[in-house]
Amino acid sequence: MDVSEALRAICTTGEGSCWYCDRRLPAAEEAIRDGWDVQRVNGDRIASIILVCPMCQREKAELGEEGFLRNLSLRVCNSTC
Numbered sequence: 001m002d003v004s005e006a007l008r009a010i011c012t013t014g015e016g017s018c019w020y021c022d023r024r025l026p027a028a029e030e031a032i033r034d035g036w037d038v039q040r041v042n043g044d045r046i047a048s049i050i051l052v053c054p055m056c057q058r059e060k061a062e063l064g065e066e067g068f069l070r071n072l073s074l075r076v077c078n079s080t081c
């Protein structure tokens with residue numbers, strides 16, 4: 001998948017935001033420059049596309065997938081509990 005193309009396509013819908021932290025997707029060129037990523041996830045029946053902002057990517061790389069998700073659920077809990 002061409003990430004730049006995907007980002008441009010998502011930007012035109014005006015509904016892009018980071019899958020993990022809900023950060024709004026900026027304009028396409030900015031998103032590409034900042035290093036937003038588009039990933040394919042296999043759901044139950046259909047594959048969906050998720051957006052990951054540069055900050056979440058960095059955290060994910062530092063903590064590893066499992067640590068990142070644990071951190072994320074803690075953060076979600078903190079903001080809603």
Ligand SMILES: [Zn+2]
Binds near residue numbers: 020023
């Ligand atoms: Zn994010």
